[in-house]
Amino acid sequence: MPRIVARGLGKKYRIYRHPLARLVEWASGDRRVLHHAEWALRGVSFEVADGESVGIIGMNGAGKSTLLRLLTGTTQPSEGSFHVAGRVAALLELGLGMHPEFDGWRNAMLSLQLLGLDDRQVRDALPFVREFSELGSHMDQPVRTYSTGMQVRLAFSVATAVRPDVLIVDEALSVGDAYFQHKSTSRIRAFQEQGTTLLFVTHDPGAVKALCRRALLLDRGTLLRDGPADAVFDYYNAMIARKEEDAHIEQLESGGRTVTRSGSREAEITAVTLHGADGAERATFAVAEPAVLEVRFRPRVAMPSPTVGFVIRDRLGNDVFGTNTFHQGVAHQPCAAGGELVARFALGLSVGPGSYSVTVALHTEHAHVDASFDWWDRALLFEVVPGEVRGFTGVAALPVRASLERGGG
Amino acid sequence: MVAPLGTMLRNLWSYRSFVLGMASREFRARYLGSVLGSVWAFLHPLTLVFLYTVVFGHLMRSRIPGIDDALGYGVFLCAGIFTWTAFTEILQRSVTVFLENGNLLKKMSFPRAALPAIVLVSALVNFVIVFSILLALLLLLGRFPGWPILGLVPLLVVQQALALGIGTALGVVNVFFRDVAHLLTIGLQLWFWFTPIVYPISILGDRMQTLAHLNPMTDLVAGYQGILLHGAWPTWHAWLPQAILAVLALGFARALFRRLAGELADHL
Numbered sequence: 001m002p003r004i005v006a007r008g009l010g011k012k013y014r015i016y017r018h019p020l021a022r023l024v025e026w027a028s029g030d031r032r033v034l035h036h037a038e039w040a041l042r043g044v045s046f047e048v049a050d051g052e053s054v055g056i057i058g059m060n061g062a063g064k065s066t067l068l069r070l071l072t073g074t075t076q077p078s079e080g081s082f083h084v085a086g087r088v089a090a091l092l093e094l095g096l097g098m099h100p101e102f103d104g105w106r107n108a109m110l111s112l113q114l115l116g117l118d119d120r121q122v123r124d125a126l127p128f129v130r131e132f133s134e135l136g137s138h139m140d141q142p143v144r145t146y147s148t149g150m151q152v153r154l155a156f157s158v159a160t161a162v163r164p165d166v167l168i169v170d171e172a173l174s175v176g177d178a179y180f181q182h183k184s185t186s187r188i189r190a191f192q193e194q195g196t197t198l199l200f201v202t203h204d205p206g207a208v209k210a211l212c213r214r215a216l217l218l219d220r221g222t223l224l225r226d227g228p229a230d231a232v233f234d235y236y237n238a239m240i241a242r243k244e245e246d247a248h249i250e251q252l253e254s255g256g257r258t259v260t261r262s263g264s265r266e267a268e269i270t271a272v273t274l275h276g277a278d279g280a281e282r283a284t285f286a287v288a289e290p291a292v293l294e295v296r297f298r299p300r301v302a303m304p305s306p307t308v309g310f311v312i313r314d315r316l317g318n319d320v321f322g323t324n325t326f327h328q329g330v331a332h333q334p335c336a337a338g339g340e341l342v343a344r345f346a347l348g349l350s351v352g353p354g355s356y357s358v359t360v361a362l363h364t365e366h367a368h369v370d371a372s373f374d375w376w377d378r379a380l381l382f383e384v385v386p387g388e389v390r391g392f393t394g395v396a397a398l399p400v401r402a403s404l405e406r407g408g409g
Numbered sequence: 410m411v412a413p414l415g416t417m418l419r420n421l422w423s424y425r426s427f428v429l430g431m432a433s434r435e436f437r438a439r440y441l442g443s444v445l446g447s448v449w450a451f452l453h454p455l456t457l458v459f460l461y462t463v464v465f466g467h468l469m470r471s472r473i474p475g476i477d478d479a480l481g482y483g484v485f486l487c488a489g490i491f492t493w494t495a496f497t498e499i500l501q502r503s504v505t506v507f508l509e510n511g512n513l514l515k516k517m518s519f520p521r522a523a524l525p526a527i528v529l530v531s532a533l534v535n536f537v538i539v540f541s542i543l544l545a546l547l548l549l550l551g552r553f554p555g556w557p558i559l560g561l562v563p564l565l566v567v568q569q570a571l572a573l574g575i576g577t578a579l580g581v582v583n584v585f586f587r588d589v590a591h592l593l594t595i596g597l598q599l600w601f602w603f604t605p606i607v608y609p610i611s612i613l614g615d616r617m618q619t620l621a622h623l624n625p626m627t628d629l630v631a632g633y634q635g636i637l638l639h640g641a642w643p644t645w646h647a648w649l650p651q652a653i654l655a656v657l658a659l660g661f662a663r664a665l666f667r668r669l670a671g672e673l674a675d676h677l
Contacts, residue, residue, distance in 0.1 A: 013675055014672070019585070019586055022585060022586075023586065069515070069674070072518045073518045074514065074515055074516065074517065074518055074674050075515075075671065075674040075675055076670060076671030076672075077671075078671075088518065090516075090517070090518065092516040092517075093512075093516045096512060096513055096516055096517055097513055097517070099434065099438065101438060101441045101442065102434065102437075102438075102441075106434070109430065110427075110430050110431065110434060113424070113426045113427035113430045114427055114513075114517060114519060116423065116424060116427075116519065117426075118423070118426055119426050122426065
């Protein structure tokens with residue numbers, strides 16, 4: 001007996017130009033139609049077995065949150081039907097119903113009541129809330145004195161105090177500091193092991209891979225793919241890369257106009273792209289995956305020895321790795337004006353999961369201080385997600401071999 | 410999504426801790442951070458009762474026919490105003506309850522009927538406080554009506570049911586057209602003056618009196634006045650037509666909710 005069944009689910013929003021239009025439509029008994037319909041979701045059908053964990057991914061506006069709202073019953077479908085068996089807990093937003101003037105205990109009690117627990121269950125759950133949130137004596141203080149992190153911890157502890165049959169999570173995991181994120185993920189994992197069916201919505205494919213074996217891909221309201229998380233994830237990648245390609249072009253144009261580029265422009269970088277081992281252009285890579293950075297440029301004047309350099313920076317702007325063709329001992333390629341050159345760097349992306357940027361520069365000799373032809377900040381963004389190399393933290397995926405033996409030797 | 414009546418009531422019952430918790434929290438929140446705390450809940454109505462009975466009683470004594478003792482007018486006023494306040498409180502709060510809790514409705518799955526239920530409980534608590542002060546005063550002044558005081562209960566039940574029905578129906582519509590809340594405020598002002606609360610019905614001419622009797626609240630309020638002033642049990646005029654109206658109103662509210670529940674969350 002499947003836990004969740006959805007058949008042809010669709011949700012239509014009626015958009016009225018003016019509230020009066022709605023009134024006129026009502027008054028005419030829906031005979032005059034004065035709205036235009038926007039389908040946030042259409043024709044979505046799938047089944048989830050008991051105890052299965054399914055990720056729901058898609059870009060912003062794909063309809064993920066709408067699907068969740070339908071499944072949790074907070075809104076009604078415009079077409080189709082669905083059935084969910086058992087107790088459903090939804091983490092759609094943390095801290096719902098919390099009142100800043102009341103203390104942690106009272107807020108926890110009310111939120112637990114809101115989940116439908118009776119008095120006895122609420123009483124039994126409170127010690128867990130205090131323990132899991134690690135709030136200690138802060139529980140006696142009004143919630144308005146809490147930091148954001150503390151509020152999040154309280155809210156999450158309340159939401160996961162009692163194991164539900166079906167747990168629906170909407171990106172609520174990606175809050176709090178790293179320590180708490182770990183804790184929350186472990187808690188969800190514990191539920192999974194105890195048989196809870198999990199529906200996890202996010203637009204971070206890495207998180208899906210960590211928790212789910214199956215994924216549904218939504219795009220503009222339709223279910224594009226339903227299958228093993230890896231395959232669906234690859235498809236999603238391809239979609240993003242295609243989108244970012246357009247973004248690249250935009251960046252190039254805007255690069256020309258804004259001050260992300262500098263240099264004498266005696267030579268100009270025309271394209272910066274990242275490719276997978278198969279040569280396909282991509283924007284997402286797994287940890288330690290081989291990649292090729294390609295930099296194309298066109299000199300305006302003849303030059304004997306242009307040097308191409310790059311630096312990869314993390315989300316915070318810290319330098320992760322950078323080098324250039326000079327330091328790598330690449331042979332000079334003199335070229336005449338107007339010709340095109342391509343520099344390629346075959347890299348092993350042994351960095352931790354996250355978002356990175358590539359800054360590219362074109363100059364003479366070994367450093368850009370001599371004569372910088374073109375310097376392009378953040379020419380490219382790419383994402384690294386957990387792959388086969390996992391189980392570490394930090395920006396550097398250092399090769400490691402661990403062992404544990406008796407001492408003395 | 411909108412369940413049959415039996416299921417709705419059962420779901421509501423399973424959420425009773427939530428309803429009571431929210432009502433209690435609202436009450437506390439009002440006096441949180443104040444030195445006197447919930448003592449204020451008594452001080453306000455106490456002042457009103459004092460004003461109405463003592464001050465107005467003395468001032469108005471000579472001007473209203475049929476009521477000629479010092480405290481009579483005061484009691485008359487209290488009977489009407491306190492019950493009217495309970496009536497409007499439910500109406501005003503129900504009309505905004507869905508809007509106010511929009512976030513909860515959008516993100517959390519719980520019996521929607523819990524929201525009007527919270528309004529009902531809150532209003533009940535406030536009324537009990539106010540009226541117990543009034544009754545204490547009556548006892549003190551030797552004007553306690555005796556057993557007929559129990560006649561208040563069916564009248565109140567009918568009145569609050571009527572308020573809940575109308576209020577909830579308006580509350581649903583208010584989500585889509587926020588004018589409704591404003592219209593209600595104006596409507597209640599007018600309704601107040603069309604009901605003999607501040608004046609006895611006898612000062613109206615014959616034709617006006619007939620019109621006044623068309624107002625369901627007139628006989629209801631007259632019932633309260635009768636109990637507190639004269640110790641008279643209420644007649645069926647005071648509650649039967651109103652009870653029928655209340656049932657109709659509640660039914661209408663439910664039907665309205667069924668029709669619009671799907672779009673409600675989308676509009677919040």
